[in-house]
Amino acid sequence: MANLIVYYSRKGQNYWNGSIVDLAKGNTERVAEFVQKAVGGDLFEIETVRQYSRDYMVCIDEAKQELHDGARPELVRYPESLDGYDTIFVGYPNWCSAF
């Protein structure tokens, strides 16, 4: 069974244990690593060409604007191929209650 674990995770100011702190590694990235440890597979990090602000409140404004605009942010890279994977895990944070 070949697994691919695709995730987006933002570094910078974020919630951790109930308060806003500066995270060198995002929460979803940690979860993606747990998944890899549990089931094995390749990790693929989604990165946007234009990075969101590390400042939490500024990032909220950026995300709200993108949601309003129906934005589809350009990505730095894409997986070369999905052939050969039996299961693809997709991890992403909850932003503005949008899924």
Ligand SMILES: Cc1cc2nc3c(=O)[nH]c(=O)nc-3n(C[C@H](O)[C@H](O)[C@H](O)COP(=O)(O)O)c2cc1C
């Ligand atoms: C722009 C933005 C919007 C968010 N909106 C929500 C929300 O609507 N509901 C919620 O429970 N958490 C929300 N959060 C909190 C994130 O889901 C939470 O901080 C998550 O752990 C971020 O994952 P990451 O560290 O992998 O980026 C938001 C965070 C950001 C940056």
